[in-house]
């Protein structure tokens with residue numbers, strides 16, 4: 223069993239698949255912490271977790287002017303300044319279950335919690351590329367990453383990002399060896415993973431074995447034939463994966479974490495508190511979250527928080543570098559006589575992108591990019 227050496231996991235996680243291991247935290251606890259504890263951070267593995275010996279680990283670097291080279295873990299930690307970034311990671315399949323409800327799709331049936339937020343530390347990818355001879359004008363459009371996890375045929379996980387993101391001083395791309403002040407957990411890429419803030423989870427390659435500058439995108443299945451969006455009219459007979467770009471930046475997103483679907487609020491309390499998260503890709507900051515208790519007829523503006531309680535001010539990011547989610551909260555009066563509430567949330571980002579109101583027009587055969595208004599139904603008890 224290639225999965226026999228997978229690490230232990232927290233029993234509270236909601237498991238979508240055991241082998242490979244895929245799980246999300248209970249959505250009600252997602253908004254309890256601004257920084258998601260490592261044990262509760264969602265886990266998305268395509269393959270068995272590789273066992274990597276940190277003492278013999280080498281990171282291979284190819285396609286740069288100084289020729290092929292490699293770095294040990296100790297070199298990665300000592301040769302380059304340690305850079306810290308708080309960034310939210312979201313799987314392209316987050317909220318796929320809502321797409322499935324419209325018409326079934328292929329993929330893990332994620333709820334709203336295939337998204338988490340952590341403080342990552344490591345070397346900047348930019349510094350490592352410059353160390354290998356990168357300078358403006360060097361040929362190459364994409365930076366490819368290869369994981370050390372492999373399937374039975376020896377094929378490794380891989381992905382790539384545009385070189386501009388990789389070398390930008392404002393891109394904040396990390397070769398991370400720490401997650402929330404601890405060494406990277408096995409499930410999250412020990413000893414080194416790429417963290418590409420603002421970019422879909424799939425490009426944040428774990429158990430990083432190789433970096434290559436190239437004219438082409440990664441040839442991996444996950445870059446070429448997966449993690450792409452299509453029209454609702456495209457089916458498995460007509461889909462041409464070459465016709466769509468690989469997902470990089472994700473669209474604006476928000477969801478309700480509390481109250482939970484189907485729960486009961488007491489009429490006598492007269493008001494209800496609603497909580498959730500909001501985030502957008504590409505470093506676009508969430509500037510507003512609107513919440514409705516009546517299915518979207520009337521709206522309340524939620525209060526946004528971009529840090530642990532009491533530390534919000536320190537967390538205000540420079541424009542275009544809002545990598546971390548905002549948690550939001552609103553307390554609103556219960557509408558008189560309502561026996562059931564349809565609670566809805568929608569976020570607006572700094573480009574004034576908004577979420578679509580329904581799922582059907584964004585349905586796609588892989589069930590990715592699911593970001594319609596999130597709706598939760600609760601009962602009001604007399």
Ligand code: MTE
Pocket residue numbers: 263264265266267268269311312313314368369370371379380409410411422423424425426427428429
């Ligand atoms: N990297 C490797 N090597 N293997 C993988 O299976 N999964 C990707 C990405 N990096 C993956 C990987 C996907 S699809 C996502 S959403 C994120 O890792 C999940 O990161 P996490 O498990 O730390 O939450």
Ligand code: MO
Pocket residue numbers: 266312313314315423424
């Ligand atoms: Mo993912």
